[in-house]
Amino acid sequence: MDASPLNQILFGPPGTGKTHATVDHALAILDPQLLSACKDDAETGRKRLKSRFDELVLQERIRFVTFHQSFSYEDFVEGLRAESDGDSGQLRYEVVDGVFKSLCEAAAAKVTKQAEAPLDLGKRRIWKMSLGNTLGSDAGVYEECVQGGYVLLGYGGGIDFSGCSSRGDVQQRFVDAGVTLDGPSDYSVTSVTAFVTKMKPGDLVVVSDGNFKFRAIGEVAGDYAFKVHPEYDPHYSQMRPVKWLRQYSPSLPHSELLNGQFSQMTLYELRSPTLNREKLQGLLSTPALASVFVPGQTFGRDYQVTRATSELLELKKPNGNVLGFAMSLINELAEAVRSEKIALQDIRDKTAIEKLPGSTLEPYLVNGYNSILAVLVGHLTSTETHKPATAAEANARVLIIDEINRGNISRIFGELITLIEPSKRAGADEALSVVLPYSKQSFSVPQNVYLIGTMNTADRSLAGLDIALRRRFVFREMPARPELLTDVQVDNVNIGELLRAMNQRIEVLLDRDHCLGHAYFMPLRSDKSVGRLAAIFRNQILPLLQEYFFEDWERIRWVLNDQRAHIANTEPFVQRPQSELNLQKLFGDDVVGKVNDQRWELNDAAFGSIDSYRNILG
Structure with a gap:
């Protein structure tokens, strides 16, 4: 892990395999042993590496995001999102973590309480439950429950529901106590029914922290009991004993457990497909086995x-x-x-x-x-x-940012542009933290979060790249590598030499940042046909050259050596239109002498002729 910089950017022309290489760079951080074992196995090594990469993506240890002009601070760090309150139906606004902050909190989370967990989830029910409001007057309910080894339900008032076995029994207790219910689907009845009659010993309880985080997992250890709460009387009088299996600080993002977000409802059963039982089993596995x-x-x-x-x-x-x-x-x-x-x-x-x-x-x-x-x-x-040397290394996370230069870096990173520096990370000698604008909470970037960006040097937005970003990232060039195609022959035309010749001309006419990448030609390794080569040139190479040279067809011809096609008696890829135009009839006598015919067209015959590709080599 020491060999991998915390922040790095892979840069180079299009088609040089930058996104392809992020797999290796991510595994150099998270699974260097597998990377080392596969480096000499060209045939099956890549498949094994990609399979492991996909596993880590499923585990949320690798996340992938693409920057674009509309990507914002709210998407990356945190922002406000409108949510409908499940109890009242009212619209409210909640602070939601962006992809980077969510990754950082998952990497920084520590298990502060741990007990032996069930070896097999089997058919156990999994319940989501809120224990007080972290920003409300009952915020202390959660700590009380963790310390006391139980969960408390805020609904039901001071009514004892002992002996109830159905929703009808619960509803009758409310009526007998003089409580006016809000119709047959009153949530007070629903929540108490679930808590008293449906929740069973052995079920698991996931304690949420808002709609996008959770902070503890417990196992129901006994039957329902009524106990008047001395502080919140008559509320929080419904109790169930719980064995706390895991407690997290800071809270874990909901994506570490769910395929969606939590509902605002205080208590309900978590089911597939929202609940990912494999992730839950992974959270409850012992650290040694889970690794x-x-x-x-x-x-x-x-x-x-x-x-x-x-x-x-x-x-x-x-x-x-x-x-x-x-x-x-x-x-x-x-x-x-x-x-x-x-x-x-x-x-x-x-x-x-x-x-x-x-x-x-x-x-x-x-x-x-x-x-x-x-x-x-x-x-x-x-x-x-x-084995990783520390728990932080075992929990390392990687964020891959594709096309990092296409976003507005100042807008996206905000104050985090300083916090990602290695010397400013949490635990470093010069560590810094900031108070985020929406949540008003202190935030710092952990040492075990790695950023891997990709950057296309031919992109016109490169010139506007934030200087602050340049100083905080290690840049790794990914040049075109014609040598990877040296052994590829299409009808005796060496594709590696073909690519090298075109790139040498592009460097002279333009610059090295606009070379053609070898990845465009890699399909020829398995299909060495003129038809596949023609498809690559027609669908990828020619459109890219048009972009590079701003439709300057004369220079495109120079890259393809078309100006010498007549000497080799081959078909040029770009040629003057074969049909003649009567310019005098088109423009009239007053204009015709001032007109410079700029028409060019692609020659279909050249794409299917191997001699035309041979002419590119000169």
């Missing part, structure tokens, strides 16, 4: 982890069926590999059982799933060897 096997990871031929506990590893097979392995089996094989009793190849070759006399391992299981077990054991032993 090894995480839901969403893919091993072997598309075996995807769906659940990982200290006792069970569950995979979805390529055919969609579920395959489960006891962690004791994987750990026993891993221990045999560590002690050098067997090698990973022994598992693959189905000889591991023979070399482990007296083992309780099931031969049919080990030999029947030898390929995937070898991969899982290898991953376990490799991860143990390369």
Whole structure:
């Protein structure tokens, strides 16, 4: 991680693989061991790296955003969003974190309270619950509940609902107490019914912090009880004992658990597809296990982890069926590999059982799933060897900003342009924090948040790049690399030499920032046909040259060496129109002598002729 700068920008002409390279640069931070293992495996290495990258995206450890002219501070840091109150239906405005602030808070969050969590969520119900308003007079309810080991419901007043088993029973208690209800769907009845009759011991409770964060996860540990609250009487008299499993400070973004946002309702059940049960299981997994096997990871031929506990590893097979392995089996094989009793190849070759006399391992299981077990054991032993040095490194986050120069940097970053400096990050000697304008809360950027930007040097907005941004980022050039195409031949025309010749002419006529990238020609590695080459030139190269030279067709011809096509007796790509115009008839005698015919057209015959491409080489 020390080798990767906190802020870096990959810059170069179009088509040089800047976005493609962000995968490697992100994994150099989050999984350097895998990157190192794949560097010499050109055939399958990229697939493994992209698969791991996608896993980290699913885990929200990598986020991707593209800057554009309308992207703002409110999108990046924080802003106000209109929300409808679920209880009253009134419109209200809530501070919502932008992509960067949300990433920073997830990276900075620490588990301040932890207890042994359920190994299997099974069919447990998951409830969202609010415990007081963080900005209201009942803000202390949350801390009270955490300290006391229970949850309190603010609805129901001073009514005892003991013995109620249905909504009708709850509603009758309200009527008997003289409470006037707001129709048959009154939310007081709904919330109390859920709290008293539907919530069961073993269910999980997620405590929200507004609509976009959550701050604790607990397990319901007992039945409903009525207990008059000494401070908030008659409110908060409905109680359930809870075993607190996780408590976070600062609160985690809702995206670490949900596929949507929380509702304003005080209490309701979280269900799929809003609830991501795999993410919840990951939050409840022990840190050591969570760093090894995480839901969403893919091993072997598309075996995807769906659940990982200290006792069970569950995979979805390529055919969609579920395959489960006891962690004791994987750990026993891993221990045999560590002690050098067997090698990973022994598992693959189905000889591991023979070399482990007296083992309780099931031969049919080990030999029947030898390929995937070898991969899982290898991953376990490799991860143990390369554990992150600190918890912050294990929780590192990467934000990839594509086309970073296309946004208004001053407007988007605001005061954060100073906070992203390595020396100004939280924990550094010169650390700084600012009070954000909307939330009025102090904010600093953690040391384990990395920014990777991409920048197209041919973009006309490059000249307006903020000088403050230039000083705070490490710039890594991504030039065109014709050498990657040296072994690509289309009818004896070397594509690497073709690209090199065009780029040399562009550098002379324009500059090196407007060269053509090698990525445009990479499809020719698998399809070495003139038809594919023609499609690349017609759909990508010619339009780009038109953009570069502002429709100056004469210089476009020079790049393609068309001015010498007649010498080689080949078809030029750009030529004068074949149809003649009577300029005198078109403009009249007074104008015709002053007209300079500027007409050019593309020559269809050239695109399908290999000799025309050979002429580009001179």
